[in-house]
Amino acid sequence: MNDGILERLRRLRAADAPTHGGHVLAYVYDSGMPELDELADAAASLARPVNGLDPTVFPSVAAMEREVIRFVRRAVHGGRDVTGSVTSGGTESCLLAVKTARELWRAEHPDAVAAGVRPRLLAPVTVHAAFQKAARLFDLDFDPVPCGSDGVVVADALVARLAGDVALVVVSAPAYPSGALDPIRVVAAAARARGIRCHVDACFGGLVLPWWRDVPDWDFRVRGVTSMSADLHKFGYAPKGVSVLLHRGRRQHRAQFFATTRWPGYPVVNPTLLGTRSASPLAAAWAIVQRLGDSGYTDLTASIARVADGIRDEVERIPGLAVMGHPIGPAIALVADADAPRELRVDPHRLADELARHGWRIQHQPGFVQSDGTRLPRSAHLTLTPVLERSLTEFRRALGRAADAVRGRRPADGRVLAGAVRALGYGADRVPGPAASWRLLRLAGAGRIASDRPMATLLALIEELPAPVAEALLTELLARMSEPR
Ligand SMILES: Cc1ncc(COP(=O)(O)O)c(C=O)c1O
Structure with missing residues (x-):
């Protein structure tokens, strides 16, 4: 009977895009090491019945969480003043960073609160949508600052908007839509000088940039950085459901918690948004971090860097196609080359559709009109994973052929x-x-x-x-x- 059930699931899964092998350049993060998946499965299975809600009953949860946080903290140069929590994913880490900052802003600005001032969440327009969600859920004004058409925000444009109502300024390392590293040093220093908290959203790059070459300081080495999110279920190579949120200072970390003794049931203390929490993703991530350690992540990151170089080289050779801006890390966005004559341009969405016909999936990103009326071009996002190195030649060839097939075709018109x-x-x-x-x-x-x-x-x-x-x-x-x- 179980066989029949699992057979049906296998059939359902057959309709999914492939999660392994590097043909899908978004959503999935294949290290190319099947032994990591086996380890993760075994660890997740061992922890499956555990309820992460209460580490006093299941101390294994606290032990694994402690070790995962210690590993990430060290990678991002956090000192002993940095502590944090494991959450269910990037969005939850981002939500909690905002909730925490809002809680503290309210406590620190009683006069503004009494006068009805709404706290503001300031960020470049390329900040992940999870922060819009956070602003909506936790009642802040979302203030997105326009970027250039290269997806880069001018630091001064952000700094000029820092003021007493800003509960949190967010910068990304890197931003998902563009792959650009925001001007973290300048923004964090300006925020610090004004007593404003600064979050680095490293959900995407947090487990890559520590081992990437030539990255300007972006992490807790920058003194104005007060919190950071980094996802283990992305370039930590853990199964879905695990991220880390770090805070500088215990007081800030504790403001993230919800605790109540004001009901007749068990005293509730939730560090994160959920109550009952599966311990399986934590256990899987913990096992992978043990297994890979610094040297494992160093090797995997080197592999991604070679993929990034190879793809950039290829795009340079393709008339009508360009890389947006100057990405640092494991994301690249492709755009039509605005300097090429129209009949030679490669529309990135036509390109993405053409690649999909040949089994390669890159992600469509719509063109976007910003608050100042300027337009960010439509683009196609590529998440670069280590496994892609094995089929890099094949991918480069497919990219060139797909570009040839759609060059000069009019972009779809809505x-x-x-x-x-x-x-x-x-x-x-x-x-x-x-x-x-x-x-x-x-x-x-x-x-x-x-x-x-x-x-x-x-x-x-x-x-x-x-x-x-x-x-x-x-x-x-x-x-x-x-x-x-
Ligand atoms: C920079 C950044 N922040 C936050 C998120 C949200 O993460 P999740 O999809 O795990 O909720 C993502 C996801 O791609 C991201 O790239």
Whole structure:
């Protein structure tokens, strides 16, 4: 009977994009070391029945957490004043960093609170969307600072917006959409001088940059950095469900906790957002960190650096295609070369669709109009993993061929469809409900998303629609996918 159940799961999994082998350049982080997966499975299985809610009953949880935090803290040059928690992932680490900063800002600014001032969350526009979510959940104003078309923010533009209502300024190491390392030193120093907390979001790069060559100081060596997030389920190579949030100073760390004795049940002390917590991802990450140690991460990072060099070399040889800005670390964004004549340009979304037809998956990122009216170009994101080194030649060839196939093709245009949506009366102040959203999606030919379907048209529509409408449509698309019929 179990065999039948597992056989069905295997069939379901067959429709997924491959998680191993390096053909999917987003979402998955394959070290190329199957023995790590085996170790992680065994460790996760040993810890499976444990409830991470209460380390007084299950002290193994505290022991593993302590060792994982110590490893990450050392890698990012945190001293003994730095402590932290293991969370369920990057988003939870980011949410908690913001919640903590808001709690402390409120405590430190009673007059502003009494006067009804809302705390502000300041960051470059390329900061991960998890911070928008945090601002919404914890009631802060989100203040995104525009970047250049190379995805780089000017430090002075951020510094100029630092003021007493800023509860937290966030910089990324690196930013996911561009791969750029934000000007951490300048921003953190300016924040420190004004008594403002500064979070480094190293969810993406936190387990790579410590071993990357020639990185400007970005971590706890920078004195104004007060907290940092780093994901073990990305370049820590652990299975999903584990990240670390570090704070400078116990007082700040403790402000992250929720504790109550004000109910008739057991006293509740939650360091993170969840109550009951699986110990399996922690155990898997703990085992992998033990196994890899400094030297393991050094080797894996060297492999990523060779992949990054190889891909950059290849893109340089491809007419009409360019790398956005100057990425540092394991992310690269590809854009059409704005200096090339139009008939030679390679639209990154056409490129992504063409690559998908040949079994390679890179991630579409829509063009984006910033608050000052300037536009960040549409791009395609590549997450570079160690395993890709083995098929780097094959990937370079596929990239060149795909570029040849789409060079000069007009980018998908969402204006006609977006016009139709507007003609039906939908806009930022009139958002379609579930039924109307579904009708619009079907009209746009996006009623069914398979993992290998061309996405350029849907992305072009997203670029053109007012954000609230696009968000309603995408919500509907995802909700329908898992809705029982
Ligand atoms: C820089 C950065 N921060 C935060 C996150 C959110 O992480 P998660 O998807 O684990 O919630 C990501 C995810 O890619 C990221 O790249």
